Amino acid sequence: MPHWTPDDIPDQGGRTAxxxxxxxxxxxxxxxxxxxxGARVILAGRDPxxxxxxxxxxxxxxxxxxxxxxxxxxxxLASVRAAAAQVAAHETLDLLFNNAGVMNLPERxxxxxxxxxxxxxxxxxxxAFDAQVWPAVRRAAAPRVVTVSAVAARWPxxxxxxxxxxxxxxxxAAYAKSKRAGVVHTLELARRTAGTPVxxxxxxxxxxxxxLQQHGTGRLARLLTPVARRLLMGSPDGxxxxxxxxxTSQDVRSGQFIGPAGRDQTSGTPRPTRLPRGAGDPEExxxxxxxxxxxxxxxxxx
Numbered sequence: 001m002p003h004w005t006p007d008d009i010p011d012q013g014g015r016t017a018x019x020x021x022x023x024x025x026x027x028x029x030x031x032x033x034x035x036x037x038g039a040r041v042i043l044a045g046r047d048p049x050x051x052x053x054x055x056x057x058x059x060x061x062x063x064x065x066x067x068x069x070x071x072x073x074x075x076x077l078a079s080v081r082a083a084a085a086q087v088a089a090h091e092t093l094d095l096l097f098n099n100a101g102v103m104n105l106p107e108r109x110x111x112x113x114x115x116x117x118x119x120x121x122x123x124x125x126x127x128a129f130d131a132q133v134w135p136a137v138r139r140a141a142a143p144r145v146v147t148v149s150a151v152a153a154r155w156p157x158x159x160x161x162x163x164x165x166x167x168x169x170x171x172x173a174a175y176a177k178s179k180r181a182g183v184v185h186t187l188e189l190a191r192r193t194a195g196t197p198v199x200x201x202x203x204x205x206x207x208x209x210x211x212l213q214q215h216g217t218g219r220l221a222r223l224l225t226p227v228a229r230r231l232l233m234g235s236p237d238g239x240x241x242x243x244x245x246x247x248t249s250q251d252v253r254s255g256q257f258i259g260p261a262g263r264d265q266t267s268g269t270p271r272p273t274r275l276p277r278g279a280g281d282p283e284e285x286x287x288x289x290x291x292x293x294x295x296x297x298x299x300x301x302x
Contacts, residue, residue: 003261004269006241009248012039017247018093018133020044020072020126021100023054026148026205029240030097031067032058034247040066042091044083045100046073074100074125075111077296084132092139095247098126098147098182108169115295116164118171122178127185127292131300137198146246147186147202149257153179154276160184160288179204180276181288183257187275188285190255193302199254201246204273205239206260238265245270 017034021027022043031041035058043051051069058067070086073079087093101122111120130137130145137143152158158176165174186202193200238260246258257275261268278284293299 003267004245004249005266006033006244009033009037009244012037012248014038015094016040016042016092017095017097018042018044018070018087018091019097019099020074020129022097023047023050026240026243027097027099028054028057029237030099030243030247032061033240033244034095035065035067036062039095040068042068042070042087044070044072046071072129074129075115075117075121077113077125077128077298080125080128081132084129087133088135091133091136093133093136094140094143096130096133096137096143096145097243097247098130098145099243100126101148101178103175104171105174106171108165108174113296116166116169116174118174119163119165119178119181122175123181123185124292124296126182127300128296128298131296131298134300134302137302140197142197142199144199144201144247145186145189146243147182147200148243149182149186149202149204150175150179151204151206151259152176153183153204153279154274155180158276160284163291180279183276183279184285184288185292186257187255187280188282188289189302191282191285193254196302198302199252201252201254201256201258203242203246203258203270204260205242206263206265241265242270 017039019027019031022031023045035041043054045051055067059065070083072083102118109117111117115124152175155176157173158180183202186200189200242258246252256272258270259273
């Protein structure tokens with residue numbers, strides 16, 4: 001039996017998808033595919049010029065595609081607030097992708113608001129943005145929120161007891177924390193929206209050579225020679241399959257963690273995968289939710 005491919009995505013006409021980090025990598029592939037299937041896409045990112053180039057590439061691939069841009073810096077809560085206000089006031093979001101992220105920063109850095117940069121960008125920025133665009137999500141008939149995590153969410157160094165890495169910092173440990181937070185938050189969001197039309201899913205893309213790896217530093221980057229990259233990592237095209245499947249398939253349900261069929265992401269239909277140990281604990285979900293509200297100063301009431 002043939003497996004699922006993006007060609008199986010049903011018509012997305014009349015739907016709007018907002019994708020953070022939509023100007024490159026997995027986010028750009030996600031936007032390009034959804035636009036080709038008729039969706040209006042909103043590309044959210046920090047660099048206006050990069051957003052313009054991405055939008056132009058989508059229109060070139062799908063003449064007549066409806067593409068808009070939103071300047072959003074997830075490491076700056078003032079930018080998050082301003083961008084979210086535009087969306088909340090005027091949009092209906094059928095699909096919301098928490099896709100943008102940073103990875104493996106060699107030294108502990110802080111966001112404009114004093115958060116550890118990786119968790120502050122990958123989790124807290126998205127938490128605050130989603131909370132403030134929620135009126136636009138509520139307007140949709142059958143909205144889905146898709147958060148991009150990683151297999152790093154399963155690593156033991158990703159425990160959330162030292163969320164800001166104040167006791168000890170490691171670039172990949174902070175990344176693992178941010179990706180575990182994405183899973184824990186999504187499962188809590190699924191619990192809090194149970195009985196509503198909202199579906200919250202989290203995905204991991206497998207390994208892909210995107211901007212995260214290309215701009216990595218330290219031992220990991222040195223080990224990933226061009227040959228190793230070709231052998232060990234897939235492409236952003238294949239890595240976008242779990243996101244696209246979670247957003248459009250009728251065979252998924254809220255609260256699932258969707259991953260690729262195998263190392264070659266295009267070898268089969270994306271499927272539910274094993275959760276990080278303890279990530280489904282409602283107490284951990286509630287703790288993270290409260291701490292995220294406290295740190296950002298944003299109340300998230302889905």
